[in-house]
Amino acid sequence: MKIFVRFKKVIWIVVSTVLLLSVIVFAENIHRKQRCKSVNVSIDGKTEKHLVTTKEIKDLISKNGTDHPEGKLFERIDFKRIEARVLSNRLIKSCQVHRDLSGGMSVDVTENVPIARTISSNGGSAYFTDNYVSEDGDFIGISPHYTARVLLLSGPYFDRKMQNLRDSKSRSLLTLIKAINNDDFWKAQLTQMIVEKDGGITFIPEAGNHKIEFGLAVDIEVKFKKLKIFYKDILPAKGWNSYRKVSVKYRNQVVCE
Template identity: 60%
Template structure:
């Protein structure tokens, strides 16, 4: 009797466990062989409008009938391969592919937020990312960003190297300050890295020098705007230099 009682005690939990395992295996098998019913594109970013379109992403994902994921079992679809292909578009920062229980695939795309735009007669224009990468431009949207020009860009392929770090730091400093972001519209950068600022308001240019002592130099420029220009007039000077320490030279 005790043996029968003990047997009844463990047989039902064991049976329930086996049933649950069978259900999980069956669900996994169905899920694994489920076909892709639809591809959804979700584009994210901090731009006012998108640099890329859902149609462009779909063309990358569905270049032809053979490579199209729609109608294929999910065990035949390589998510990582799709992500890598989508990220070949330099305007895209990251891509993640996932699916839901209904069989729909979603491709989440995050696009870059450009900090500046290089304008150069010797090569095509390009946006600059926070890391200093050049990513080309978008045919769909032109964000209002800081313009970069000058002989410096005749040779460099990006702003990721140590030599370009001061330039990138200056670009970031301008973008992070509401006043300077509105007032400084362009940087002209010479071959040696010397920088001239072109302001939005006024007929003057600002000789900034190398991209060092950024905070101190901007303090001197503010003195020029708050104390010197109101006293002398906005059209008095055509150039102001803050490249030398403890000096503001107005011409």
């Protein structure tokens, strides 16, 4: 009797396994032969408006209408190639393509976050073009749909061929830009950063007629503490239009002219 019960259990396990595998194979065949019915684009960004549009993404997906995925068998659609097409737009940080059970293809896009923008103040050079700077320090172009309110970057420093702000010479500038963006006061007060060829920095503030001589992007925290003294103690006492320049580039000094 025990042998019969044990044998019955073994038979049940084998039958269940075969049925399960049959269902999986059947589902795989249906899934593999399914055609793409629609393309659904989702854009995630941190700006007030999107830097890219759904139409722009769909144009990249379809290679400007020459390679539409709709109607194609999913097994003939190269998701990685589509992701690469979308990522060719530098305003896009990441792209994930996947399918659902109803036959739809989802394209989930995350935009880069601009933290600054290079501008040409005097015609620039062959290398100087307007670009947003991403959180990673990459130059990502600009958007025709939305102008982000970010710190403006200009000056002779950028009159050379550059791909990003991650090289050893520029990394300190990226650190400074992030420090400004992480402080609500400085983010609102500092509107433009002019960088000389040697890396020396001058800020143009939002309020007041003065310029801020910051020097190299070193001792950032110490220099901002000195600037806070200027804004909290000196300007309220002397008036916002009393000075044309304030310098914090020298150690242990705040020089006002």
